[in-house]
Amino acid sequence: xxxxxxxxxxxxxxxxxxxxxxxxxxxxxxxxxxxxxxxxxxxxxxxxxxxxxxxxxxxxxxxxxxxxxxxxxxxxxxxxxxxxxxxxxxxxxxxxxxxxxxxxxxxxxxxxxxxxxxxxxxxxxxxxxxxxxxxxxxxxxxxxxxxxxxxxxxxxxxxxxxxxxxxxxxxxxxxxxxxxxxxxxxxxxxxxxxxxxxxxxxxxxxxxxxxxxxxxxxxxxxxxxxxxxxxxxxxxxxxxxxxxxxxxxxxxxxxxxxxxxxxxxxxxxxxxxxxxxxxxxxxxxxxxxxxxxxxxxxxxxxxxxxxxxxxxxxxxxxxxxxxxxxxxxxxxxxxxxxxxxxxxxxxxxxxxxxxxxxxxxxxxxxxxxxxxxxxxxxxxxxxxxxxxxxxxxxxxxxxxxxxxxxxxxxxxxxxxxxxxxxxxxxxxxxxxxxxxxxxxxxxxx
Amino acid sequence: xxxxxxxxxxxxxxxxxxxxxxxxxxxxxxxxxxxxxxxxxxxxxxxxxxxxxxxxxxxxxxxxxxxxxxxxxxxxxxxxxxxxxxxxxxxxxxxxxxxxxxxxxxxxxxxxxxxxxxxxxxxxxxxxxxxxxxxxxxxxxxxxxxxxxxxxxxxxxxxxxxxxxxxxxxxxxxxxxxxxxxxxxxxxxxxxxxxxxxxxxxxxxxxxxxxxxxxxxxxxxxxxxxxxxxxxxxxxxxxxxxxxxxxxxxxxxxxxxxxxxxxxxxxxxxxxxxxxxxxxxxxxxxxxxxxxxxxxxxxxxxxxxxxxxxxxxxxxxxxxxxxxxxxxxxxxxxxxxxxxxxxxxxxxxxxxxxxxxxxxxxxxxxxxxxxxxxxxxxxxxxxxxx
Numbered sequence: 001x002x003x004x005x006x007x008x009x010x011x012x013x014x015x016x017x018x019x020x021x022x023x024x025x026x027x028x029x030x031x032x033x034x035x036x037x038x039x040x041x042x043x044x045x046x047x048x049x050x051x052x053x054x055x056x057x058x059x060x061x062x063x064x065x066x067x068x069x070x071x072x073x074x075x076x077x078x079x080x081x082x083x084x085x086x087x088x089x090x091x092x093x094x095x096x097x098x099x100x101x102x103x104x105x106x107x108x109x110x111x112x113x114x115x116x117x118x119x120x121x122x123x124x125x126x127x128x129x130x131x132x133x134x135x136x137x138x139x140x141x142x143x144x145x146x147x148x149x150x151x152x153x154x155x156x157x158x159x160x161x162x163x164x165x166x167x168x169x170x171x172x173x174x175x176x177x178x179x180x181x182x183x184x185x186x187x188x189x190x191x192x193x194x195x196x197x198x199x200x201x202x203x204x205x206x207x208x209x210x211x212x213x214x215x216x217x218x219x220x221x222x223x224x225x226x227x228x229x230x231x232x233x234x235x236x237x238x239x240x241x242x243x244x245x246x247x248x249x250x251x252x253x254x255x256x257x258x259x260x261x262x263x264x265x266x267x268x269x270x271x272x273x274x275x276x277x278x279x280x281x282x283x284x285x286x287x288x289x290x291x292x293x294x295x296x297x298x299x300x301x302x303x304x305x306x307x308x309x310x311x312x313x314x315x316x317x318x319x320x321x322x323x324x325x326x327x328x329x330x331x332x333x334x335x336x337x338x339x340x341x342x343x344x345x346x347x348x349x350x351x352x353x354x355x356x357x358x359x360x361x362x363x364x365x366x367x368x369x370x371x372x373x374x375x376x377x378x379x380x381x382x383x384x385x386x387x388x389x390x391x392x393x394x395x396x397x398x399x400x401x402x403x404x405x406x407x408x409x410x411x412x413x414x415x416x417x418x419x420x421x422x423x424x425x426x427x428x429x430x431x432x433x434x435x436x437x438x439x440x441x442x443x444x445x
Numbered sequence: 446x447x448x449x450x451x452x453x454x455x456x457x458x459x460x461x462x463x464x465x466x467x468x469x470x471x472x473x474x475x476x477x478x479x480x481x482x483x484x485x486x487x488x489x490x491x492x493x494x495x496x497x498x499x500x501x502x503x504x505x506x507x508x509x510x511x512x513x514x515x516x517x518x519x520x521x522x523x524x525x526x527x528x529x530x531x532x533x534x535x536x537x538x539x540x541x542x543x544x545x546x547x548x549x550x551x552x553x554x555x556x557x558x559x560x561x562x563x564x565x566x567x568x569x570x571x572x573x574x575x576x577x578x579x580x581x582x583x584x585x586x587x588x589x590x591x592x593x594x595x596x597x598x599x600x601x602x603x604x605x606x607x608x609x610x611x612x613x614x615x616x617x618x619x620x621x622x623x624x625x626x627x628x629x630x631x632x633x634x635x636x637x638x639x640x641x642x643x644x645x646x647x648x649x650x651x652x653x654x655x656x657x658x659x660x661x662x663x664x665x666x667x668x669x670x671x672x673x674x675x676x677x678x679x680x681x682x683x684x685x686x687x688x689x690x691x692x693x694x695x696x697x698x699x700x701x702x703x704x705x706x707x708x709x710x711x712x713x714x715x716x717x718x719x720x721x722x723x724x725x726x727x728x729x730x731x732x733x734x735x736x737x738x739x740x741x742x743x744x745x746x747x748x749x750x751x752x753x754x755x756x757x758x759x760x761x762x763x764x765x766x767x768x769x770x771x772x773x774x775x776x777x778x779x780x781x782x783x784x785x786x787x788x789x790x791x792x793x794x795x796x797x798x799x800x801x802x803x804x805x806x807x808x809x810x811x812x813x814x815x816x817x818x819x820x821x822x823x824x825x826x827x828x829x830x831x
Contacts, residue, residue: 092787097784137547143576145788148789169569184584388520394518
């Protein structure tokens with residue numbers, strides 16, 4: 001293990017918005033809250049983003065520890081390698097999800113030492129009270145990672161609740177199956193509440209949950225409205241910043257703080273639009289980040305795009321909400337049922353649209369929608385080698401986009417989310433340069 | 446129609462294994478409809494009850510993946526990529542459709558790639574849950590109901606309970622015969638090699654279940670009547686992994702001076718050992734088998750009791766094979782990019798060692814070129830076993 005390796009010092013990425021600049025301190029504060037909660041004996045839950053139970057955790061006053069986030073921080077700080085190597089020394093393949101490997105490396109090391117691994121970025125990650133996974137067609141590590149962690153922390157209970165969504169199929173409509181999907185999700189989230197009550201000594205306050213759900217609904221709407229403002233020319237905020245503003249969306253959902261953050265962002269973007277202030281002064285190419293998690297250690301690549309006159313007004317990645325008022329949700333009094341409907345309808349949001357275009361599917365339809373609404377000139381994706389949740393299907397989506405819609409310049413970058421050994425800066429920049437040339441050639445036709 | 450075993454069951458197995466899909470092609474010409482599927486989690490009973498011949502799509506370790514990369518990422522499980530590559534190269538041109546279960550990310554997250562690229566008349570994703578609690582069980586039953594309706598709509602014929610019960614009975618016979626086959630491996634030396642068993646089971650998932658049953662019977666008979674005692678080899682090995690649908694790796698072990706006498710593989714014991722219980726509603730028994738009985742890394746089992754009990758719950762079947770088949774050492778053979786098995790390695794290794802069997806963990810990429818490189822490590826492991 002190379003625990004003496006010092007992470008390479010990097011200058012912070014330049015942000016276009018003040019909002020994005022607030023994120024670093026927010027993440028730091030959340031980690032501090034985690035460590036403080038540990039000291040005070042408050043329950044801490046290892047959790048995954050976008051697992052549909054943010055509101056439950058918040059309503060029960062349980063402190064979430066977003067393990068993907070901590071792995072991302074290790075990536076941003078270019079300090080992931082020693083944790084990846086630790087996991088590898090435990091016989092975990094380096095081809096597995098590197099978020100999970102960072103977490104497993106960190107946890108197994110902390111258990112071995114009985115204290116935090118040396119020099120943990122931002123104080124490290126506290127030992128949890130419970131670990132909350134989920135079973136869904138999104139990501140195998142969501143039910144495997146914490147089960148694997150139990151090998152080092154067998155006393156920490158794990159809950160894995162089913163959180164499915166109806167697939168897009170030709171021979172039936174999602175409405176034919178939505179009732180049993182919702183019923184199952186409600187049962188599983190109720191199971192989560194029982195699990196948390198049993199293992200954390202916290203009781204669910206159902207009125208409080210309704211309030212939290214209401215805040216998160218309003219936050220979904222506010223995020224959608226704020227992000228829609230990025231349609232403006234010049235674009236006031238790019239994907240580079242959105243990779244920061246995903247923090248309150250994914251790690252703080254159900255809090256007033258998250259709502260306020262996006263309200264501030266909305267106001268800031270309005271102001272920028274009024275002042276005709278874009279990410280870059282001379283906007284030549286508008287690009288869509290069409291899929292794939294970013295390389296957290298190389299977010300400055302977005303600035304490199306900017307330096308070539310390219311901006312990203314929209315991204316598929318981490319745009320994990322739709323306006324709630326557009327989801328056609330039934331009125332229900334049970335907040336868990338509301339969450340279940342919101343989940344199912346979110347995933348089915350573009351089913352009807354896709355059905356109208358032969359050969360399309362909801363993912364392709366989303367690309368088309370963003371291309372049109374954000375006046376996109378080209379699509380960029382990232383294939384992270386260690387993640388089989390968001391990355392399989394990207395090549396096909398691009399191919400299908402061209403088959404059912406139109407030819408559009410595209411680029412697929414290849415690297416990883418946190419494993420910097422997979423990244424070649426010179427090669428990445430050369431590929432971006434070539435892509436810009438293509439965009440230019442297409443524009444001048 | 447009875448399967449032709451006039452030249453001996455093992456010769457027929459060799460034919461079906463070497464020319465995989467040949468029987469399905471013949472049947473297609475005779476008017477049968479062939480339904481392709483991936484993974485042991487596809488409930489073949491429902492497909493058979495709908496009147497199709499369920500056909501397991503396999504890859505080919507000898508065939509470089511060339512076409513698949515134009516539509517499917519190289520970060521997907523190499524076995525799935527190889528299967529897709531073979532399909533794109535026309536190897537399975539006889540398929541009427543494809544059924545893909547939500548087994549793992551590599552399989553389910555590529556569903557649309559399969560569906561739209563192959564553009565077959567029928568496709569269906571079975572959205573199987575990962576958990577095994579009561580709500581998950583009921584949800585899975587509803588999912589199977591949707592699948593049943595979907596197939597009925599496609600064929601224009603209802604899938605009756607009676608049809609399902611018949612299919613269940615045939616597949617349970619099939620599983621009983623495989624368990625009988627495995628009995629031939631308990632002796633020392635085993636009466637049948639690991640490679641012969643693997644070829645038979647791979648062939649069996651490419652032909653109708655009735656024919657597979659005859660084929661297994663004939664192989665058992667032939668092996669029992671074989672003259673001469675099989676060669677004595679110093680070590681008895683068990684192989685544990687995901688889907689190993691090629692004998693190259695088993696051959697490598699057996700050519701290095703050991704017998705492969707047990708496995709936890711697909712096609713293999715994992716896929717063939719558990720029956721569907723006979724239940725009033727046949728979907729109950731099917732759901733129970735696929736969701737709760739099959740022990741695979743893709744299914745999450747809740748920890749009850751202490752951690753040792755948990756390991757026993759997840760891997761106890763491996764321990765029982767080690768004991769029952771007098772296994773000297775276990776090879777964990779895991780593909781690169783396999784999340785369900787990759788995350789299990791430390792726990793599985795620790796469990797197997799706790800029951801007294803040494804473990805060799807190998808990561809591979811489903812290709813002859815990489816399999817060959819494992820020879821030295823296997824030889825060193827066998828030397829260690831003495």
